[in-house]
Amino acid sequence: MLLVLFAVIVAGFQNCSVIRVVQVESPTVDRAASGQQFGNRANVTNSLWRGKNRYVIGNVCPNSTISRFKVTTKPHDVILGFLSLGFAVHQRIEWDCAQRTGSSEIEFRKP
Amino acid sequence: MRPGISPYTPDIPWKNCHENFSHSFSPGRSWRLHHEDEQLSASALYHRATDNMQWLIEHAIQEGYTLRAIGANWSLSPVAMCDGGMIQTKGLDLIFNIHDIHVSLSYLAEGKSSAALKFVECGVQIARLNKELEIDAQPPRCIKASGGSNGQTIAGATATGTHGAALFTGAVHDAIVGLHLVTGPDTHVWLERESYPVASDAFISWLGATPIRSDELFNAAVVSFGSFGIIHGVMIETDPLFLLKEYRITPPTYSTELLEALAGLDFARMRTLLPDIPESTPEHELYHMEMNMNPYTVKDGSGLHIFFFYKVPVPLGHVVRHGGEHDPGPSPEFIWMMKNLLTALGKDMSYNHVRNATTREFDRNIRQGIWEPMSIGAIFRDTRFSGNVASFAFAVATQSIPDVLHEVLEQIGEEAFAGAVAVRFVKGTQATLGFTHFSQTCVVELDGLDSIGNHRVFEHVLQRLEQQGISFALHWGKLQGEMTPDRLVRMYGSERIQSWKTAREQLLTLPVREVFTNEFMRKYGLDTPADTLA
Numbered sequence: 001m002l003l004v005l006f007a008v009i010v011a012g013f014q015n016c017s018v019i020r021v022v023q024v025e026s027p028t029v030d031r032a033a034s035g036q037q038f039g040n041r042a043n044v045t046n047s048l049w050r051g052k053n054r055y056v057i058g059n060v061c062p063n064s065t066i067s068r069f070k071v072t073t074k075p076h077d078v079i080l081g082f083l084s085l086g087f088a089v090h091q092r093i094e095w096d097c098a099q100r101t102g103s104s105e106i107e108f109r110k111p
Numbered sequence: 112m113r114p115g116i117s118p119y120t121p122d123i124p125w126k127n128c129h130e131n132f133s134h135s136f137s138p139g140r141s142w143r144l145h146h147e148d149e150q151l152s153a154s155a156l157y158h159r160a161t162d163n164m165q166w167l168i169e170h171a172i173q174e175g176y177t178l179r180a181i182g183a184n185w186s187l188s189p190v191a192m193c194d195g196g197m198i199q200t201k202g203l204d205l206i207f208n209i210h211d212i213h214v215s216l217s218y219l220a221e222g223k224s225s226a227a228l229k230f231v232e233c234g235v236q237i238a239r240l241n242k243e244l245e246i247d248a249q250p251p252r253c254i255k256a257s258g259g260s261n262g263q264t265i266a267g268a269t270a271t272g273t274h275g276a277a278l279f280t281g282a283v284h285d286a287i288v289g290l291h292l293v294t295g296p297d298t299h300v301w302l303e304r305e306s307y308p309v310a311s312d313a314f315i316s317w318l319g320a321t322p323i324r325s326d327e328l329f330n331a332a333v334v335s336f337g338s339f340g341i342i343h344g345v346m347i348e349t350d351p352l353f354l355l356k357e358y359r360i361t362p363p364t365y366s367t368e369l370l371e372a373l374a375g376l377d378f379a380r381m382r383t384l385l386p387d388i389p390e391s392t393p394e395h396e397l398y399h400m401e402m403n404m405n406p407y408t409v410k411d412g413s414g415l416h417i418f419f420f421y422k423v424p425v426p427l428g429h430v431v432r433h434g435g436e437h438d439p440g441p442s443p444e445f446i447w448m449m450k451n452l453l454t455a456l457g458k459d460m461s462y463n464h465v466r467n468a469t470t471r472e473f474d475r476n477i478r479q480g481i482w483e484p485m486s487i488g489a490i491f492r493d494t495r496f497s498g499n500v501a502s503f504a505f506a507v508a509t510q511s512i513p514d515v516l517h518e519v520l521e522q523i524g525e526e527a528f529a530g531a532v533a534v535r536f537v538k539g540t541q542a543t544l545g546f547t548h549f550s551q552t553c554v555v556e557l558d559g560l561d562s563i564g565n566h567r568v569f570e571h572v573l574q575r576l577e578q579q580g581i582s583f584a585l586h587w588g589k590l591q592g593e594m595t596p597d598r599l600v601r602m603y604g605s606e607r608i609q610s611w612k613t614a615r616e617q618l619l620t621l622p623v624r625e626v627f628t629n630e631f632m633r634k635y636g637l638d639t640p641a642d643t644l645a
Contacts, residue, residue: 028236029262031143031201032184035126062147062202099204099239100146102247103229104153106207106317 028099029067038070038094048086061097069095113166115159119143119199128184128262129500131561131590140176140196142167144203144234153205157232157344158319160203161291161299164341167198169296171626178626180341182234182264186271186588187502190336193629198341201264203234206243209346213314227252228288228309232344233266237283238433240265241488244349245431251352255286256537257491266342271588272334272545274554275491276401276535278376282547284333285540289346291318292332292339295623299343302618304329309346318344323618327543331614334542336587338627338637339618354429354484355398355420360385362417365409370513373402376536376551389421396422402534405473406523407466409532414473423484431486461564465527469559473531501530501561503569504586508549509536511581515555518575528568530559543611544603546584554586566590577601596636612641 033039044055072092081089112118119141124133144163146156171178176195183201184191191197209228211219219225231240237254238261244252258273267273274282289303289310301320303309308324315322332339362369362385372380378397382388391397398420405414481490507515512534519532532555539550547554557572559565570592576583577598584602585591599608615624628638 028204028239029183029201030145030204031199032128032181034122034124034184035128035130037122037126062145099201099234099236101239101242103206103208103243106209106213106230106314107152107154108313108317 029096030062030099031096033096038068039096041092041094044091044093046089046091048081048089055093061095063098063100065098065101067096067098069093113163114148115145115156115163116167117143117145119197121197127186127189129187129502131187131501132189134189134192136192136196137176137194140171140174140178141199142196143199146202146205153207154317157205157207160232161293161319161343164198164293164343165296165299168293168340168623168626171195172296172622176626177629179337179629180233180266182267183236183262185263185267188586188588188591188631189629190271190587190631191267192631195626200234200266200341201236203232203343204236204239205232206230206235206240209314213311213317215308215311218309227348227350228346229349230314230344230346231265233264233342235265237261237263237265237268238488238492240347241486242433245352245486245488246433251425251431252349253352253487254283255348255350256280256283257487258283259491261488261492265345265347267588269333269345270336270342272540272542272547272586273588274535274537274547274552274586276399276537276554278397278400278536278551279538280398281538282540282545284542284545285538286348287333287345288348290329290332290342291320291344292341292618293343294340294618295620300618302329302332303346326541327610328614328618330541331543331611332618334540334545334587335611335615336631337629338632339615340623340627352425352431352486353422354425354486355481355490356395356423356484357481357490358387358389358419358421359480360387360417360419362415364412365404365415367513370516374510374512376509385417388419391421394424398422400536403477404532404534405470406520406528406532407470408473410520414470416477420490426484431489433488433492462527465529465564469529469531500558501565501569501590502556502558503565503590503592504554504556505573505576505583506546506549506552506554506586507576507581507583509551509553512553512555514579514581515553515576515583518579518581519555519557519572522568522572522575526568526571527564528557528559529562529565530557532557543607543614544587546586546602548584548603548607549582566592573598594631594634599635599637608637609641612637612639616641 031039077090121136121141123135125136126133144160177193178195179191179193179197180200181191181197207230209225209230211225214225241261256275256277258275263273269284269287272282272284292302293299299320301310301315301318301322303324304326305324306326369384401418403416408414535554537547537552537554539552540547569590573592632638
């Protein structure tokens with residue numbers, strides 16, 4: 001019975017994550033991901049004691065532009081952060097790169 | 112690995128964008144094409160991608176697996192799925208400007224301008240194309256017709272017949288006037304209509320493609336859902352930028368008279384019945400017409416809305432904006448919960464729940480009216496629904512719409528349908544297997560939850576139409592119901608199917624046809640030789 005209760009609590013934690021999706025002006029995405037999933041992801045560990053927690057993702061995109069990104073913090077990450085006195089807060093970052101902008105001119109091939 | 116190709120590992124199971132089905136591709140058979148090389152010019156990147164497509168076809172023939180190009184993964188049907196692998200093309204996102212040197216003399220002699228044309232690579236999303244045309248181009252232009260949203264790639268929207276509701280213009284693919292088609296390991300062709308040649312020899316020479324001018328081949332290939340090799344680029348005709356002004360009429364009654372007027376596109380009679388419908392003039396021209404109805408209340412005189420968009424000129428100082436608030440609609444979680452609830456309740460118990468829930472949700476989920484004139488790119492934007500949503504659509508001749516709606520509403524009167532019914536009016540297409548092939552077409556859409564009950568309603572509606580001898584054709588990119596060769600013949604007739612198959616045989620060799628044959632085609636009998644009827 002306790003095991004079931006524990007499983008329910010864990011499942012609840014897994015499904016009650018804090019999720020923020022930020023979509024920038026261009027809704028274009030450079031690759032088809034499965035379903036509503038994002039094309040790129042990374043796990044990062046932040047610290048509440050650091051002034052800035054920086055993870056540069058722009059360079060990963062071929063056109064240096066992203067279309068949207070999502071940051072997920074699971075409840076157990078919050079607990080871990082609490083237990084570590086704020087030194088280790090895990091977050092999951094997912095993002096899609098955007099398609100390029102602008103148009104090109106046709107250049108005829110040299111003979 | 113060759114530059115411009117990366118191996119790709121699709122998720123298992125792979126889900127389409129709208130998450131209404133999943134699929135498993137064979138491991139190690141999928142690829143992503145891209146332009147990740149800043150040293151090369153746009154032209155060089157395009158040529159490299161053509162070469163890479165040919166290399167992938169060769170690889171598939173040698174290794175004996177099937178392939179399908181996939182764009183935004185937008186279709187609700189498994190039309191783009193296959194047993195082998197996928198080629199992801201969304202990284203192929205170039206748009207080329209077209210000038211007089213790229214255009215045939217006959218095109219210019221007709222008084223047309225090369226500025227009306229863009230050569231667009233297959234992976235370009237409609238959203239990017241809209242931005243390029245409406246915001247970045249000088250002078251601004253716009254696509255002639257759009258679907259309801261903007262996430263599809265141009266090749267995907269073309270290949271599946273994305274339609275919109277431009278009743279005198281046609282579907283998205285009706286603005287496509289040339290196709291650059293990669294047809295084999297050492298072949299690629301420039302395909303355009305003999306009756307409407309567009310490209311100059313210089314342009315075709317730039318592509319390095321073999322020119323083919325044939326109405327029959329072009330009409331077959333333009334809507335071919337990935338079965339004719341890989342569409343690498345399309346030439347699209349655009350219009351000078353116009354804005355759309357919306358009017359929304361809520362008729363007080365759902366009458367036979369109104370339906371007959373709609374069926375005959377008799378606007379004089381419609382204005383007699385609905386005096387609020389504005390006049391169509393050259394500066395204020397009717398462009399788009401659609402009906403949205405709650406199937407449970409429409410006969411009682413409520414739950415029917417008719418949307419009109421009129422083309423109007425762009426006023427001085429107008430700034431096109433594609434940003435703004437996202438209109439989210441119901442959350443996937445809500446839909447998921449409702450779907451499961453309805454499935455658990457069973458048929459008898461669920462009918463009233465479905466009817467009440469649908470009626471409650473109908474007005475809440477009707478798109479907000481757009482009262483300021485806006486551009487196509489600003490109106491037809493993000494898809495509002497995702498996750499566990501079923502979208503089912505079929506085309507019928509506009510004159511049969513009273514009978515069709517009678518059958519649809521009768522079926523929903525007997526069997527619960529969790530969703531709404533819409534009718535969009537669109538000019539017929541010349542595409543051989545374009546599903547909007549009736550000279551004046553109505554696309555009837557049943558959009559709702561992805562539940563077993565709704566799927567049953569879809570199939571029963573089709574059976575009713577067949578029993579009544581009403582011709583219809585199913586949207587390639589949406590749910591299909593029962594897919595059989597017999598049904599395909601009823602939808603298109605033997606002659607069209609034979610013509611499509613013959614065109615495929617002329618353009619692709621047998622080994623290449625095998626690479627691009629999938630289960631979707633087999634179910635409809637489109638994989639068999641042209642001389643054996645479907």
